[in-house]
Amino acid sequence: MWSYSGSSALNNEFRQASELALEADRADALGGYREAFIIDDPSLIYLDGNSLGRLPKAVPAVIERVLRKEWGSTLIGSWNRSWIPLLDRVRTKLALLLGVHPVEVVVGDSTSIQLYKLSLAMARHFNAPKILTDARNFPSDLYVLEQVARDTGKELVTAERPDQLSVSREFAYGSVSHVRFTTGERFDLGELNDQLPMLWDLSHSVGVVPIDLSTSTAAVGCSYKYLNGGPGAPAFMYLQRDLHGALENPIPGWFGHDRPFEFESGYAPRPDAQRFQISTPAVLSLAAMEPGLDLVLEAGVSVIWSKACALTALFIELIGSFIPEVVNVTPIDPERRGAHVSLAHPEAWRICQSLIQHHHVVPDFRAPDLVRFGFSPLTTRYCDVVAAVNALRRVLDEKSYHAIPSVRPTVT
Amino acid sequence: MWSYSGSSALNNEFRQASELALEADRADALGGYREAFIIDDPSLIYLDGNSLGRLPKAVPAVIERVLRKEWGSTLIGSWNRSWIPLLDRVRTKLALLLGVHPVEVVVGDSTSIQLYKLSLAMARHFNAPKILTDARNFPSDLYVLEQVARDTGKELVTAERPDQLSVSREFAYGSVSHVRFTTGERFDLGELNDQLPMLWDLSHSVGVVPIDLSTSTAAVGCSYKYLNGGPGAPAFMYLQRDLHGALENPIPGWFGHDRPFEFESGYAPRPDAQRFQISTPAVLSLAAMEPGLDLVLEAGVSVIWSKACALTALFIELIGSFIPEVVNVTPIDPERRGAHVSLAHPEAWRICQSLIQHHHVVPDFRAPDLVRFGFSPLTTRYCDVVAAVNALRRVLDEKSYHAIPSVRPTVT
Numbered sequence: 001m002w003s004y005s006g007s008s009a010l011n012n013e014f015r016q017a018s019e020l021a022l023e024a025d026r027a028d029a030l031g032g033y034r035e036a037f038i039i040d041d042p043s044l045i046y047l048d049g050n051s052l053g054r055l056p057k058a059v060p061a062v063i064e065r066v067l068r069k070e071w072g073s074t075l076i077g078s079w080n081r082s083w084i085p086l087l088d089r090v091r092t093k094l095a096l097l098l099g100v101h102p103v104e105v106v107v108g109d110s111t112s113i114q115l116y117k118l119s120l121a122m123a124r125h126f127n128a129p130k131i132l133t134d135a136r137n138f139p140s141d142l143y144v145l146e147q148v149a150r151d152t153g154k155e156l157v158t159a160e161r162p163d164q165l166s167v168s169r170e171f172a173y174g175s176v177s178h179v180r181f182t183t184g185e186r187f188d189l190g191e192l193n194d195q196l197p198m199l200w201d202l203s204h205s206v207g208v209v210p211i212d213l214s215t216s217t218a219a220v221g222c223s224y225k226y227l228n229g230g231p232g233a234p235a236f237m238y239l240q241r242d243l244h245g246a247l248e249n250p251i252p253g254w255f256g257h258d259r260p261f262e263f264e265s266g267y268a269p270r271p272d273a274q275r276f277q278i279s280t281p282a283v284l285s286l287a288a289m290e291p292g293l294d295l296v297l298e299a300g301v302s303v304i305w306s307k308a309c310a311l312t313a314l315f316i317e318l319i320g321s322f323i324p325e326v327v328n329v330t331p332i333d334p335e336r337r338g339a340h341v342s343l344a345h346p347e348a349w350r351i352c353q354s355l356i357q358h359h360h361v362v363p364d365f366r367a368p369d370l371v372r373f374g375f376s377p378l379t380t381r382y383c384d385v386v387a388a389v390n391a392l393r394r395v396l397d398e399k400s401y402h403a404i405p406s407v408r409p410t411v412t
Numbered sequence: 413m414w415s416y417s418g419s420s421a422l423n424n425e426f427r428q429a430s431e432l433a434l435e436a437d438r439a440d441a442l443g444g445y446r447e448a449f450i451i452d453d454p455s456l457i458y459l460d461g462n463s464l465g466r467l468p469k470a471v472p473a474v475i476e477r478v479l480r481k482e483w484g485s486t487l488i489g490s491w492n493r494s495w496i497p498l499l500d501r502v503r504t505k506l507a508l509l510l511g512v513h514p515v516e517v518v519v520g521d522s523t524s525i526q527l528y529k530l531s532l533a534m535a536r537h538f539n540a541p542k543i544l545t546d547a548r549n550f551p552s553d554l555y556v557l558e559q560v561a562r563d564t565g566k567e568l569v570t571a572e573r574p575d576q577l578s579v580s581r582e583f584a585y586g587s588v589s590h591v592r593f594t595t596g597e598r599f600d601l602g603e604l605n606d607q608l609p610m611l612w613d614l615s616h617s618v619g620v621v622p623i624d625l626s627t628s629t630a631a632v633g634c635s636y637k638y639l640n641g642g643p644g645a646p647a648f649m650y651l652q653r654d655l656h657g658a659l660e661n662p663i664p665g666w667f668g669h670d671r672p673f674e675f676e677s678g679y680a681p682r683p684d685a686q687r688f689q690i691s692t693p694a695v696l697s698l699a700a701m702e703p704g705l706d707l708v709l710e711a712g713v714s715v716i717w718s719k720a721c722a723l724t725a726l727f728i729e730l731i732g733s734f735i736p737e738v739v740n741v742t743p744i745d746p747e748r749r750g751a752h753v754s755l756a757h758p759e760a761w762r763i764c765q766s767l768i769q770h771h772h773v774v775p776d777f778r779a780p781d782l783v784r785f786g787f788s789p790l791t792t793r794y795c796d797v798v799a800a801v802n803a804l805r806r807v808l809d810e811k812s813y814h815a816i817p818s819v820r821p822t823v824t
Contacts, residue, residue: 038484048488055484063475063696071642072450072467076460076774083643110691112665113525135677140666140691143679147664151563158677230483231495231695252559253524254552261820262779265547265570267555279522279552282697283643284475362488367674408673 010322014390017318021382024314030307033378036295037228045361045384045391049376050204050340053228058291066287083283090286093293094236097206097301100213103244103272107236108281111203112140113251114220114237115175117276118199119145121247122173122218123152126197130155132174134162138181141201145175163187173197173217179204179338182366184330186338190215207296208308208339208377213238226304226339226376228292233285239273253278295378307377308339311385315341315373318389325396329370340374342366343392347401349408351392354401359391422734426802429730433794436726442719445790448707449640457773457796457803461788462616462752465640470703478699495695502698505705506648509618509713512625515656515684519648520693523615524552525663526632526649527587529688530611531557533659534585534630535564538609542567544586546574550593553613557587575599585609585629591616591750594778596742598750602627619708620720620751620789625650638716638751638788640704645697651685665690707790719789720751723797727753727785730801737808741782752786754778759813761820763804766813771803 025031037054046054070078087107095102106114123131133145135158142158149156154172159165162176178200179186186205192198193215200219202211207226213219219238223229239247249269254260256277258268269275296304312334319328319341326343345351352365363373373388395401437443449466458466482490499519507514518526535543545557547570554570561568566584571577574588590612591598598617604610605627612631614623619638625631631650635641651659661681666672668689670680681687708716724746731740731753738755757763764777775785785800807813 038480040485046487052483052488052491054487055479060476060479063479064472067467067472067475067700068450071464073452075458075466076464076776078643079464109521109525110665112691113521113663116663138666139669139675139677139679140664142677143664143666143669146679147662151662231490232692232698234694250559250563251525251528252552252555253522254550254555257551257555263551265549265551265554267551267558279524280644282646282694284696284700285694286644288479288696356489364488 014322017314018383018386021314021386024310024382028307028382030299030303030377031381033295033299034381037379039379043360045387047361047363047373047375047380047384047388049228049379050225050372050374051364052231053225053292053376054379055230056228056291056295058294059230059288062287062291063284066284079280083281086283086287086290087281090290090293091236093290093297097293097297098211098213098219098238100238101241103274104241105236105238106273106276107286108234108277110232111201111220111222111235112144114235114276115141115199115201116144116148117249117251118218118220118237118239118247119148119175120151120250122197122199123148123154124250125243125247126172128170128172130157130171132157132159132162132165132167132171132176132196134158134176134180134187135160136180136182137175137177138201138203141175141177163192167195171196173199175199175201177201177204178211179209182329182370182372183342184337184340184372186331186336189213193217204340205338207301208304210301210305216240217243223289223293227289227296228376228378229289230285230292233289234281237273237276239276244272244275249276249278251278255279299378304377308375309334311375311377311380311382312337312339312341314382315375315385315389318386319343322389322393323396326371326392339376340372342370342372344369345371350401350404350406351395353404354395355388355391357404358400359395361388361391363388426734430795430798433726433798436722436794440719440794441715442711442789443793445707445711446793449791451791455772457799459773459775459785459787459792459796459800461640461791462637462784462786463776464643465637465704465788466791467642468640468703468707470706471642471700474699474703475696478696491692495693498695498699498702499693502702502705503648505702505709509705509709510623510625510631510650512650513653515686516653517648517650518685518688519698520646520689522644523613523632523634523647524556526647527553527611527613528556528560529661529663530630530632530649530651530659531560531587532563532662534609534611535560535566536662537655537659538584540582540584542569542583544569544571544574544577544579544583544588544608546570546588546592546599547572548592548594549587549589550613550615553587553589575604579607583608585611587611587613589613589616590623591621594741594782594784595754596749596752596784598743598748601625605629616750616752619713620716622713622717628652629655635701635705639701639708640790641701642697642704645701646693649685649688651688656684656687661688661690663690667691711790716789720787721746723787723789723792723794724749724751724753726794727787727797727801730798731755734801735804735808738783738804751788752784754782754784756781757783762813762816762818763807765816766807767800767803769816770812771807773800773803775800
């Protein structure tokens with residue numbers, strides 16, 4: 001399988017690495033979790049669980065029940081009997097995962113909408129004139145924060161290293177992604193929380209990195225990455241208890257009303273974070289989200305994180321040894337990264353496409369020059385890491401990526 | 413079956429009505445559409461399709477495909493191959509239904525969020541100091557409009573009859589529900605559109621009342637009522653073409669960016685209404701929405717509306733003849749109503765519960781004193797109307813509602 005054209009010493013080294021990987025898979029305490037997911041093509045090396053996690057096996061039966069029994073048969077009665085309890089259950093499980101109280105968590109909408117609600121509410125509550133963010137934050141986060149700053153007459157300060165800025169009292173709050181979507185760099189929650197009220201975006205860490213929110217003011221995140229919640233699954237938000245009475249939902253809706261079924265014409269928000277609920281949730285998408293959450297809770301994030309560390313460390317090591325022509329832009333120190341690793345190369349787009357089309361290895365591309373490999377520990381094996389490195393070596397050796405058009409298609 | 417304790421003349425009259433109803437069902441051009449829905453308990457008289465429409469038979473297979481093939485097998489590749497095309501397709505079909513251009517329609521989020529985005533964008537665009545709404549608008553709409561008025565320094569004028577107000581130039585725009593959720597009264601789109609720019613909420617009319625948006629500035633609506641899109645299905649918005657360049661999405665997200673996959677840190681909105689798209693859609697809920705939309709398009713809204721007129725007229729007539737102790741608060745003129753009829757009674761809550769629990773007839777209750785009967789034409793038969801009136805007669809005669817606790821449970 002290994003096709004490196006270099007020295008036989010390197011060939012031996014790679015063969016050794018492959019054997020160690022197989023050994024590690026046999027000893028893997030999480031190895032059995034692949035069985036909990038639908039993996040109908042075992043030859044596919046899927047390293048994009050950080051963008052869309054795999055389908056848990058339990059989901060189709062759950063959805064079948066929601067469709068036929070709850071929607072089809074019980075109809076409107078399912079709101080009280082099944083769907084409001086579902087919403088409460090998912091919220092409670094997310095709270096458990098995040099180590100916070102269920103009244104501090106809201107599930108629904110998209111990450112951008114959750115971020116908008118909290119960032120605008122915080123901008124209205126905290127008087128100081130500046131908002132801090134990471135210059136390399138996810139674009140949607142930047143767009144929302146920029147808009148919120150404009151709407152509240154504040155200044156958005158985009159720092160290259162928000163954690164190295166000496167933060168003055170001029171900052172109302174900060175909003176940063178826990179793990180950068182490009183490089184996979186991870187910020188220290190406590191370090192920034194000590195400086196100013198923080199609103200974290202946990203999209204690239206929730207479900208894979210242990211998260212201690214105890215000193216955080218607020219957070220948002222998505223559930224379709226390491227939580228395997230399905231395409232466009234509902235997002236979530238967390239708001240620290242002491243602020244529940246003080247922060248107002250800028251999009252007040254009937255489902256965040258204290259007495260929603262009285263249909264009062266005056267708005268009276270619920271006393272807890274549920275005031276940030278707007279409308280009824282997208283039930284099918286919400287129901288599909290629960291099995292993935294259950295698997296993460298059962299496996300335990302600290303165990304998941306140990307494996308993520310080992311997988312990413314193995315990948316970084318193999319890349320360092322065997323693929324010298326790419327630049328690893330992800331930190332070597334596991335305490336400073338998440339569970340994905342990005343490699344820079346001027347031909348990143350074509351290399352990524354060649355891996356997918358010619359080698360059945362699926363990373364993703366992030367403009368302008370990154371190939372991003374995600375290692376979702378419940379479904380990724382050590383041998384997948386080795387196989388991905390091998391495929392990348394072949395793509396570069398055979399220059400198979402030259403067959404890919406260099407003009408990227410624009411989507412939609 | 414008929415248990416009216418009154419005169420034999422009335423008994424005869426009711427028997428005649430029953431026979432005419434059966435006749436009407438046999439002649440009903442839409443009668444076959446019940447077959448397109450899952451109706452596993454034919455004895456259930458479901459008159460709440462105006463709150464949650466029934467499950468189209470095609471949905472389970474669609475969802476099975478989305479789960480196993482698209483999410484399970486094709487994984488991330490399904491975004492380009494299936495889910496963005498799905499979003500475009502649903503959008504195009506909604507545009508067809510509304511008689512507008514696909515670039516004028518956006519699908520996703522919830523009705524309240526769509527309303528928030530458009531109402532805030534319109535408040536920022538139109539300078540006049542007042543916003544007009546209906547004092548009896550859906551509470552969430554009122555909360556959102558109140559908030560938008562506050563955020564933009566405008567005054568929200570809540571009129572008892574917004575269509576009878578002589579509208580001055582002081583009004584920036586108006587936002588009214590096409591059909592009132594309580595009484596079922598319908599406003600004339602053209603009449604108000606002639607007065608001022610209007611943002612309509614079509615939730616209680618879309619899919620059942622023919623809608624001509626040609627003179628409307630903007631609209632929002634939900635898809636889980638007469639469109640049978642499923643619990644919490646995505647909402648939609650319409651924005652008239654001439655305003656696409658002028659109105660900014662107040663929640664700018666990466667999916668409304670002109671080049672979303674370039675992940676640029678500066679926001680550059682799409683030229684059309686798609687700039688109001690925020691994030692990736694909730695795919696499962698979106699996919700489940702398509703079959704219901706297909707059925708409405710196939711049957712045709714004008715045919716659906718004819719039947720809705722006949723069903724509601726029959727109900728109103730029978731109530732007038734046989735249930736004198738309730739007050740019909742819905743207009744008699746079909747041009748001034750939607751497809752639901754509401755009856756006022758001091759014991760509305762207990763009557764509603766007794767109909768559900770003792771008679772297998774499902775209307776819904778709207779505080780403080782309305783029992784609301786929805787007649788979704790694709791799944792409701794004329795004999796269902798007669799059966800509902802009969803059940804209501806029995807509940808009142810037998811006073812079976814006295815067995816229901818008068819204290820309503822609070823939900824959640």
